[in-house]
Amino acid sequence: MTDIETLIDQISQEAQREPFPIDVPVYEAAHKNPNDAILYAGNLKSQICFFGRDLGRDEVHEGQPLIGAAGTLVRKGFYRSINKQEAPNKEALQTICDRALLTNTVPYKPPGNKAYSKEVKERFRPFIEQLLIIHWKGTEIITLGTEAFKWFTPYCSKIEINSFWEQSDRYSSKLPLILKATDSLGEKYERKINLLPLPHPSPLNTQYYAKFPQMLQKRLIEF
Template sequence: MSDVDTLIEQVRQEAEREPFPIDVDVYKAAGKEPTQPILYAGNLKSQICFFGRDLGRDEVIAGQPLIGAAGTLVREGFYWAMHHQKPKGRKDLNSVCDRVLLTNTVPYKPPGNKAYETKVKERFRPFIARLLVIHWQGNQIITLGTEAFKWFAPYGAKGEINKFFQSSDRFTSKLKVTLTALDEQGIPYQRQVTLLPLPHPSPLNQQWYEKFPQLLQERLNEFEF
């Protein structure tokens, strides 16, 4: 069992330790065990991470984050940045996983697609932090939506994350923070990362949905492919 497999098993054990809201019906319909986390997809050696809020129905069925309507927009944009052409199908969309890490604030699907309460996010924070600090090797995190960006508040100066997100140029500016995590022996690790926030690419986000593809390309133009 690899180190990251051990991490996934520890997340599952934590999920079984005490009940919390999970959309059990969706997992059962997909033939999946509700407490088995869908922690990440992609390449742990990649430089770029897309960080979302939590899983949806399509993600549970596929067994990987960011593959529903919103995730498809992200993957299409990344594929375009790499190849300057549109993906032809699911194989092309999945190929972006060679170059990115995809994960969320909580590796489970909440009932009704409502954001998890803070206490649930905090319960799983140590595992997400360990993934980003100890297992992932990159340092550029594109956050998708308010919930995803504000997950990083504990790693900035007091009030820094909220103040940054209130600025009019938040979707073109960057913010560096230092993530911290403890390994299984309680040894501390840290990693400085750059946050590049974007709006959530949901069709329900009427203010930003049409603008999202261009904003994503502007973010990705900063990287070499």
């Protein structure tokens, strides 16, 4: 078992330790075990990470983050940035996993379309920290939506992160911070990363949905 497989197994053990809200019918329809973590897709050696809120129905069925309607918009934009053309099909979009890491604040699907509570996010935080600091080698994290961005609040002062979020240019600026993690043996790790927030690319986000592809392209020019 590889180190990352061990981490995924530890998450699944934690999920079984104490009940929390999981959209069980969606997992059953997909013939998946609700306790099995869908932690990430992509390349752990990539420079860039797309960080979302949590899994949706399509993500459970496909077994990887950011592959539903919103995730497909991200994948199409990233493909376009890399290849200077539109992706010809769904299979071509999958190639972006060679160049990025895709993950979420919690590696499970909540019931309905509601975000997980702070308590659930904190319960799984140590595992996401380990993924981002110990296993992933990149430094640039594009957060998708408020929930994803605010997940990083513990790694800098609350005043600093709230001040950044209130800036009119938050979707074109970077926020550097020191991300920290502790492994299962108690060894501590830390690394400087940059947050590059974007709005959530959901059709329900009427303020930004039409603008999102252009906003994403501006972010990706930096890579």
